[in-house]
Amino acid sequence: MNYLLPHSIDQAAGNFPDKDAFRCGNNHISYRELSAKTNQLAHLLVSLGVRKGDRVGIYLRRSLETAVAVYGIMKAGAAYVPLDPDAPAARTRFLLEDCSIEHLISHRSQLRGLDDILKEDVKLKTIIGISEEQVIKTLPWEVLEQFPAGNGPALRILEQDLAYVMYTSGSTGAPKGIMHTHYSGLSYARLSAQLYHLSPEDRIGNHAALHFDISTMGYFSGPLVGATTVIIPEAHTKMPASLAQLMEKEKLTVWYSVPLALVQLLDQGLLDQRDLRAIKWVLFGGEPFSSRHLKALMELWPQAIFSNVYGPAEVNQCTYYHMTTPPDINTAIPIGQVWDNTEIMIVDKTDAMVPEGEQGELLVRSATMMKGYWKQPQLTEKSLYVSRDEWGFEKVFYRTGDLVQLNPKGELMFLGRKDRQIKTRGYRVELDEVEAALLRHEGVTEAAVFSVSNDVEGLLIEATVILKDQCTLSEKALQSFVGLHLPLYAMPHKINFVSSLPHTSTGKIDRVKLQEEGAKIKENK
Structure with missing residues (x-):
């Protein structure tokens, strides 16, 4: 057995x-x-x-x-x-x-x-x-x-x-x-x-x-x-060139990666030079795949079925969306339908089920679900939703923190996060952890970290900091310091130095405004 x-x-x-x-x-x-x-x-x-x-x-x-x-x-x-x-x-x-x-x-x-x-x-x-x-x-x-x-x-x-x-x-x-x-x-x-x-x-x-x-x-x-x-x-x-060569040499039938790996191959024009007809399935997950790049890739590999894989590491996977025809480049790609041996709920802030078609947080109950967080029972308890029926039977769901809704076809659409977690290059990053790393430096008095969208690489991390008076810290020096505490994928690709940060009416740093300003700067470049 x-x-x-x-x-x-x-x-x-x-x-x-x-x-x-x-x-x-x-x-x-x-x-x-x-x-x-x-x-x-x-x-x-x-x-x-x-x-x-x-x-x-x-x-x-x-x-x-x-x-x-x-x-x-x-x-x-x-x-x-x-x-x-x-x-x-x-x-x-x-x-x-x-x-x-x-x-x-x-x-x-x-x-x-x-x-x-x-x-x-x-x-x-x-x-x-x-x-x-x-x-x-x-x-x-x-x-x-x-x-x-x-x-x-x-x-x-x-x-x-x-x-x-x-x-x-x-x-x-x-x-x-x-x-x-x-x-x-x-x-x-x-x-x-x-x-x-x-x-x-x-x-x-x-x-x-x-x-x-x-x-x-x-x-x-x-x-x-x-x-x-x-x-x-x-x-x-x-090295995208050698990767494309390896894919051909090994006669791969199934491919699974974050979208960025495929986008880099596509943008360098390497895939149409290789015989990759053996590929039957192209699975991608970890972050959204731009419809423009996905359409181009599907046209190159018409023999393959493409599948959008969704699921936090806590449940491994819970939904899928198979594609056999290229998408409309102006249409968001669904995370699809729930796979077998899995049940979901979409709830509001009070844990009440939302009416069909309205957005809410996705809760998942599955055989693939984690046992919990190592040595963090309180975090484990906080991350779970437990319901009991009149006979005492217990159903345990994982709170994904992801906001979703059902489209008219009954497919799940990913709308974003309810917290400060993002996916960058397929990795989960808590922006608060990046802020904490910046604030460890004795020359930094305030720090705000936010994400900015990039059509090729997805979400990128940026930071805005205020330095202590007389501190002459450079961006390169601060990035080197942060690199002592964070993995490469969690490093801010840009750090801005300012004399003040915008605040909300409650006195909190207005990260939304910083994010909007960062997006405008990118649009104007």
Whole structure:
């Protein structure tokens, strides 16, 4: 019976032993090899004292080792915690501390980042994947060969046990960890495999880094059906020409990324030079796709079905909108209809259901929903809506914070947020966290952060700050300082220095006015 995420690779190893499970660049690993290596890693972790429910960090760039790490950690009964190698060392240290991570899986290519992290005291006991001496114990990847490959540790792991913790931006200025179980992760894998008709013949292009939630389709849904997941190497994500070449070479049948990755390929005129007729599905999510670019792309790939994927990381996915004909460039693209095993509510500020066709906040109840936020029970409780019927049966919904409404066709339309969270380049960013980072600088007295729309890149982050008297801080210096605390995707691309900020009648900073002024400046350029 398949009820844990690692069951998928072991089952595929029996059905398709020599088939590529994952590919990355010129490297590949079969399902037989993946099953064996993850068993070995699980035994190693258990020998180091890892127990059921512990958290193990993954500090790796896109590589085959990420797949070994993900499934090896789960086979040891632990939960994997993906860490962004490009994040500031201070942020990574916070995650290590917050999640009580004692063991980290990495690679010698990450030595510079590891050195920065270890400059200050952390509670790590072991780093697996490097042989170079550090202030803590290190073990090379070759050590796995000393452990049994035939079966994983004999542990009683349940479907409701923790499988992974994925951190996202937090409104308090600190990241928050989203807890997912084997049940929620496997439910997502099954629903997406069913919706997109995935089969062993598919080759899934996994463009997202492991710490980005849309990576779970390639890592979970692919092995579930015995497909091959092609992890896009880091270098290819930064070089559109080589990315288009890779897509052709790998004969990808399914593509899933944020719209920006496809827009960059389109704008550079690279796609019509490649034979990409193998692509059957183009999935995009994380942020809106401009109708103009989407129309052009659909005309290039008429054989493919395009699907707008919607769902916060807390529920993995909950709606979809399939498209077979190019959209009207003046029409917003729906987030569509609710997928299986999922129920929604659209409510007003009092949690009352809104009349059909009126806007309200989207609440989601699904098998794919998170367990809660790591070590934040109050935030978890605040994020949930619980209803009970007369017999005491409880229904638990996640409050997305997204405003939606049904159009005349009964399709969900995304209208915006009810709070200060945005999506930029597919990543969730709490603007309050960016403000908090700016205010850490001793030369900054006030800061306001807002988003400005860009037709190609979507929403961009801008900031307006007031400096202390006599402070001569430059934009470059302040951005460098903020970069010590925020990941690259959360960095303001522009910082404006002013002597005063507009305020509302209640005395609060008028961020709406700043946003409008920023938009006008862009229009006039």
